[in-house]
């Protein structure tokens with residue numbers, strides 16, 4: 001009712017065209033003062049000012065010169081102007097032109113304010129609109145917030161709440177893991193996923209590239225990895241692999257959206273696909289050398305008593321992965337295997353990654369090895385005793401399965417979902433109950449979608465959304481702004497965004 005009144009008043013004062021009032025009003029992200037704006041993840045500080053700003057058919061975009069001059073280091077050169085591009089996309093979709101005589105001025109301003117950090121931004125919507133940040137990434141995120149304040153559908157004019165937002169993420173790691181090894185996901189899906197992640201300020205896409213059921217990345221000099229390992233999949237799932245050219249394209253696509261791709265080559269267990277391709281990687285007494293399409297875990301391993309065979313292979317693979325994925329991180333797996341030489345293998349593999357100039361990541365079990373403290377550990381069993389690793393100084397990526405495993409049901413008993421970690425599944429509310437602040441030495445959060453039972457894009461969407469919005473909020477928002485009831489309200493208002501992104505999300 002209040003919104004209707006506000007709209008009526010602004011039409012009276014400013015004049016507006018003949019649009020069905022109902023449609024416009026329902027789309028305005030301008031709830032009564034005192035109620036949260038419909039934003040996910042919720043910003044750190046939102047100061048609502050009374051009244052609204054109306055954008056008619058055009059805006060005047062001003063990129064303050066500094067914003068172009070103070071670009072980050074060469075490594076990130078491809079990110080240059082990603083914020084402006086993102087803004088131009090938003091405007092184009094709403095049929096707003098960028099003109100020197102535009103009715104509203106929208107400024108992208110590079111500043112130097114330590115309180116905004118590397119990814120934070122300020123968004124001021126008063127008479128005019130100003131987005132300021134220390135970095136291109138910060139500007140990009142400011143634009144994502146601005147975008148959520150706008151409707152998804154075309155209107156003749158757009159009403160924005162007057163606000164002053166100061167925002168930065170709680171954690172630098174706001175991730176999602178996709179298992180493309182059990183069942184392949186096409187590159188187009190990954191691109192769409194990166195777009196969707198970026199909309200909600202998620203910034204790490206961990207790709208589980210290899211497992212027993214498939215090897216999904218081209219490695220030069222080992223053609224059978226993809227000829228044989230790329231041709232298998234879990235029963236009912238999809239096979240396939242990414243060529244090196246495709247990976248390079250994906251990397252630059254992700255960079256432009258401020259998402260870092262984190263490749264995982266699962267070693268030394270979960271390696272049946274590699275063994276089926278190159279039998280010599282298994283010990284001589286192993287008779288099962290065939291491709292695998294079941295769902296068991298923990299039965300395969302590289303032959304750790306033949307270091308002269310396996311380490312050159314591991315080194316070749318990791319070296320090529322490092323070239324393909326320029327990001328800071330390489331995940332070496334390390335889960336679910338028993339072998340007396342396991343700790344030695346993990347210590348060697350993490351050092352190989354470090355020798356390539358990267359940060360190594362291992363699943364929690366890797367903590368038994370003599371790793372350097374810089375190795376990141378990914379916690380996945382809720383009750384795993386990670387304290388000894390914390391004492392050694394390791395940092396954690398939090399993926400405790402009873403909150404963060406999205407291959408588990410959206411509800412108890414959902415068909416084609418796992419429940420080994422939590423028999424009630426991982427409903428939205430459960431996912432929201434993870435409190436990262438209850439852990440120590442946390443780099444961030446990451447939800448995981450294993451794909452033994454996820455064989456199509458539609459099923460992947462159903463498992464990922466809307467739960468991934470929880471990951472976004474846990475990773476970004478401060479503990480004191482998190483409130484599940486409010487979250488549900490905001491989610492409800494943002495459903496048109498999921499629709500616009502063509503997400504086949506799970507509906508209650």
Ligand code: TNX
Nearest residue numbers: 297335363380407418450451
């Ligand atoms: C455990 S979590 C696994 C995966 C399975 C998953 C199924 C982890 C590091 N290993 O191999 O796909 O359970 O939920």
